[in-house]
Amino acid sequence: MTSTNAQLFERAQRVIPGGVNSPVRAFKAVGGTPRFIARAQGPYIFDAEGTRYIDYIGSWGPMILGHGHPAVLEAVQKAALDGFSFGAPTEREIELAEEILKLVPSMDQVRLVSSGTEAAMSALRLARGATGRNKIVKFEGCYHGHADALLVKAGSGLATFGNPTSAGVPEDVVKHTVVLEYNHIGQLEEAFALHGSDMACVMIEAICGNMNFVRASVPFMTRLRELCTQYGVLLVFDEVMTGFRVALGGAQSVYAKLIPGFAPDVSVFGKVIGGGMPLAAFGGRRAVMEQLAPQGPVYQAGTLSGNPVATACGLATLREIQKPGFFEALTASTRQLVDGFAAAAAEAGVPMVTDSEGGMFGFFFASQLPQQYTQVLATDKARFNHFFHAMLDRGVYLAPALYEAGFVSAAHRPDDLAATIEAARQSLKLAL
Numbered sequence: 001m002t003s004t005n006a007q008l009f010e011r012a013q014r015v016i017p018g019g020v021n022s023p024v025r026a027f028k029a030v031g032g033t034p035r036f037i038a039r040a041q042g043p044y045i046f047d048a049e050g051t052r053y054i055d056y057i058g059s060w061g062p063m064i065l066g067h068g069h070p071a072v073l074e075a076v077q078k079a080a081l082d083g084f085s086f087g088a089p090t091e092r093e094i095e096l097a098e099e100i101l102k103l104v105p106s107m108d109q110v111r112l113v114s115s116g117t118e119a120a121m122s123a124l125r126l127a128r129g130a131t132g133r134n135k136i137v138k139f140e141g142c143y144h145g146h147a148d149a150l151l152v153k154a155g156s157g158l159a160t161f162g163n164p165t166s167a168g169v170p171e172d173v174v175k176h177t178v179v180l181e182y183n184h185i186g187q188l189e190e191a192f193a194l195h196g197s198d199m200a201c202v203m204i205e206a207i208c209g210n211m212n213f214v215r216a217s218v219p220f221m222t223r224l225r226e227l228c229t230q231y232g233v234l235l236v237f238d239e240v241m242t243g244f245r246v247a248l249g250g251a252q253s254v255y256a257k258l259i260p261g262f263a264p265d266v267s268v269f270g271k272v273i274g275g276g277m278p279l280a281a282f283g284g285r286r287a288v289m290e291q292l293a294p295q296g297p298v299y300q301a302g303t304l305s306g307n308p309v310a311t312a313c314g315l316a317t318l319r320e321i322q323k324p325g326f327f328e329a330l331t332a333s334t335r336q337l338v339d340g341f342a343a344a345a346a347e348a349g350v351p352m353v354t355d356s357e358g359g360m361f362g363f364f365f366a367s368q369l370p371q372q373y374t375q376v377l378a379t380d381k382a383r384f385n386h387f388f389h390a391m392l393d394r395g396v397y398l399a400p401a402l403y404e405a406g407f408v409s410a411a412h413r414p415d416d417l418a419a420t421i422e423a424a425r426q427s428l429k430l431a432l
């Protein structure tokens with residue numbers, strides 16, 4: 001007898017906490033039974049019951065080429081035959097570093113790690129080591145992985161520091177973390193006036209994909225860059241989600257087009273960079289990166305860092321996305337999808353707003369695009385959950401929580417997009 005999703009979920013919960021190895025997979029936000037995925041091909045994932053879904057998660061971003069891209073498969077198979085891991089340097093790590101630096105001109109050097117969490121945590125330590133300061137700033141609604149100092153929400157005022165958002169994080173560990181409202185220039189200025197000369201870095205998701213899809217406004221980003229420069233604070237762009245996804249040069253290239261001379265000081269990458277394998281990176285200007293061990297005093301290391309199979313996968317992926325017209329086509333597909341959603345919502349008389357950049361998109365059941373986290377929380381969650389399940393029933397796999405962005409891959413063909421929009425039309429017309 002073949003296993004069903006429900007049977008697998010029950011069995012999983014006996015041996016794995018909550019039945020999953022990362023919380024959002026458990027469908028807690030939307031209810032229902034998570035689908036256990038057996039395999040994937042192109043734009044589709046297939047669950048344990050053999051049901052096919054058009055996949056708009058793409059492993060939460062990495063699968064920008066779709067699943068099982070032939071050039072990537074070939075590179076991974078070839079690398080695997082040469083050995084899984086050596087714990088010694090390889091030429092492929094240099095090739096990948098060179099490729100990344102070519103695409104991200106704000107960085108002179110880059111170090112490879114194995115997860116976005118690790119990259120963000122290391123960037124934080126580097127910023128503190130390089131500046132000799134302890135305080136860090138993050139914004140409510142941005143996610144930078146689960147390092148202790150970053151699992152924090154705003155305290156009662158700017159003079160007080162944040163509160164841990166997870167048990168097991170001592171208040172002492174987050175006492176140097178200042179949490180600010182996204183897109184709030186006045187509060188940003190106030191925080192710099194109060195703590196600017198003690199701040200090591202400000203970390204931000206410039207196009208935030210962890211509160212669905214919210215852009216930092218150009219005036220906000222302009223002011224943030226000015227203040228960081230004025231106070232000698234490192235501006236850290238967390239591009240784990242947006243890197244090689246919203247544009248070839250990431251979110252920073254989007255802002256560089258809008259703000260003359262704009263560049264962050266340190267950047268953090270993950271997801272697309274590994275093409276679905278455990279690979280992430282952080283990098284910046286030489287003077288900052290030289291602070292890292294073995295050259296400098298900031299310790300950072302990893303047994304599997306720069307893994308030969310993962311780097312082969314990442315390198316093959318990065319080469320594919322540089323082919324002429326790749327991002328133009330991906331951008332157009334993604335735009336077509338969200339425009340289709342918006343038209344279907346208008347037809348059904350349901351308030352919905354959408355946005356997208358490159359191959360990343362968001363939609364809200366609201367009449368205006370949110371600018372910060374509390375506005376995201378105020379969007380219609382019941383309607384989102386209803387829509388999510390109606391879409392799932394029609395073979396469309398969206399992120400199972402309204403706090404998540406969506407992703408289109410190069411493997412999504414016009415008929416996949418049309419089928420998705422038709423599913424949205426039907427789902428939005430159901431009585432809500």
Ligand SMILES: *Cc1c(COP(=O)(O)O)cnc(C)c1O
Nearest residue numbers: 115116117143144145238240241
């Ligand atoms: C996914 C994500 C992370 C964490 O990456 P992991 O590989 O899951 O540890 C960090 N920052 C952002 C912006 C992310 O989207």
